[in-house]
Every structure is written in structure tokens, then in C-alpha cells.
Amino acid sequence: MAHDMNMPTHPVVGPLKAETSGFHFYYGDHHALRNIDMPVGDKKVTAIIGPSGCGKSTLLRSFNRMHDLYPGNRYEGEIRLYPDNVNIIERGVDPIEVRMRIGMVFQKPNPFPKSIFENVAYGLRVRGEKRRSVIEEKVEEALRGAALWDEVKDRLDSLATNLSGGQQQRLCIARALAADPELLLFDEPTSALDPIATAGIEELIGQIKHRVTILIVTHNMQQAARVSDFTAFMYMGELVEFSPTEELFVKPKKQQTEDYITGRFG
Numbered sequence: 001m002a003h004d005m006n007m008p009t010h011p012v013v014g015p016l017k018a019e020t021s022g023f024h025f026y027y028g029d030h031h032a033l034r035n036i037d038m039p040v041g042d043k044k045v046t047a048i049i050g051p052s053g054c055g056k057s058t059l060l061r062s063f064n065r066m067h068d069l070y071p072g073n074r075y076e077g078e079i080r081l082y083p084d085n086v087n088i089i090e091r092g093v094d095p096i097e098v099r100m101r102i103g104m105v106f107q108k109p110n111p112f113p114k115s116i117f118e119n120v121a122y123g124l125r126v127r128g129e130k131r132r133s134v135i136e137e138k139v140e141e142a143l144r145g146a147a148l149w150d151e152v153k154d155r156l157d158s159l160a161t162n163l164s165g166g167q168q169q170r171l172c173i174a175r176a177l178a179a180d181p182e183l184l185l186f187d188e189p190t191s192a193l194d195p196i197a198t199a200g201i202e203e204l205i206g207q208i209k210h211r212v213t214i215l216i217v218t219h220n221m222q223q224a225a226r227v228s229d230f231t232a233f234m235y236m237g238e239l240v241e242f243s244p245t246e247e248l249f250v251k252p253k254k255q256q257t258e259d260y261i262t263g264r265f266g
């Protein structure tokens, strides 16, 4: 069968949504990421784990060109996004356009000091949507998608910052979903939440992965084991091991991975 060159597949993850190759990152003179080759499976959850300072957040933030905001930062190599096969860190690529395709959810929920409705409508307005009926429909869809609709449908006009931490984080996920991202980045999304709210977010990740590709940084190995299909283990700026999650936790290939997951360091 003819193979569509724009939709490459990878021997371990299958169809690819994105892929880094020969990727390096520098904070000025500090060489924070070294030669990262990492596949991101389409509509899969990929977890990035590793000890503090190994470069997890730096790698995640490279995917939406967040480092562009600071002078002296430098990318090298490729982060390809498919199916259009564009290297999103190339000079000619507009970071604003990248951020419209790739959403991000941060460690601390960061709703805007506006109403619940306006928080979710924001992404649609940025895209130029003006029709009230379309905005209303999409806001409801995104809130349902983030498992928040039933809790907030009667108070869409109240201030988002009055919601609980877990609700705020689900609102931030709804805000990201409303913009129809192809890839959603989660940077330790539950580290500011209690166990019940954490379980809610993990369940939500399981639900939305059928429509959006997810990349998640977590310092919580159990969380990586629960939510992800594939896991990348990083150490000192390098990608040490990438495997299907169960394999990485049950039968790691590298000694360093085994030492980390058994709690011998980190």
C-alpha cells in the first residue's frame, strides 16, 4: 500500500503527531537539552519523567516556542509537527501560529480574572470568531469536554478565580480545548491539587486523549504509569530511554532508568 510521506509512522508508537530529532536547547551558555530524539504518537499520551533539573519542562516548553520570550535562548535541530511536516522551531515559523495549534496547561491553574464563560470564549475570539451562537455552542462543548459543565452551567457569568483549584484547572483545560489544539502540553498539571482533584484531571486526560495528542511532564511516576501510553525518561538533559509505559516501568532497558524508577536516586 502506498505510504503517505506526510503521515510517518514510528516502529514503537505508530502514527506520529510530532517528533524531535537532533534537538538541542541552550539557555545562553547553558546547554540544557542534548540531542533529543523523541517520537510523539498521534492521539496518545506521552509522559516525560526524570529527576528535578533534567530538562523536562525545558523540552515541553520548546514545543510551543515559549523560550522565544526570553533573549539568549536558542533552539537547534528539529521539532516536526505532522501531517504538514513543518519544523516548528525554524526561523520562518511564526510562534503565534504554533501556539494556536499547540495548547498548554500549567502547573498552577491560571484562569484570567474574568467570567467562566469569557475564559473559555477567549481562544475562540482570538481566532476571530464573532458569532455569539457559535461561541456559546463551543464554550458548552469545551466545558463538557473538560467535565466541568454540570458544575458551572448555572453560573457562567461568575468570576473564574472563585472556582476551586481542581475546577480552575479543568477550566484551563476547557479553555485550551476550545481552541481545537492538535497537541496539548501539560506541565505538572496536578502538582498544586489535592488527591481528589488530581484523580479528576487524570480521568479527564483519559477522556480527551481520543481527540487530542497529549504530552505531559510529571514528577509523579505513578501518575505517568496511570495516564500515559509512552514514557520518556530524561537525565541531565538527555533522553535516556523511551518505551511503552508498561515496559519502561516493568522492564526498563537502561540501568539509569531502573535506578530512578526504583527510587535509588532523584
Ligand SMILES: Nc1ncnc2c1ncn2[C@@H]1O[C@H](COP(=O)(O)OP(=O)(O)OP(=O)(O)O)[C@@H](O)[C@H]1O
Residues within 6 Å of the ligand: 027, 030, 032, 050, 051, 052, 053, 054, 055, 056, 057, 058, 059, 219
Ligand atoms: N531560565 C533559565 N535560565 C537558565 N537555566 C535554566 C532556566 N530554566 C531552567 N534552567 C536550567 O535548565 C535545566 C533544566 O531545567 P528544567 O526546568 O527543564 O528541569 P525539570 O526537569 O523540568 O525540573 P523540575 O522537575 O525541577 O521542574 C536545569 O539545570 C535548570 O537549572
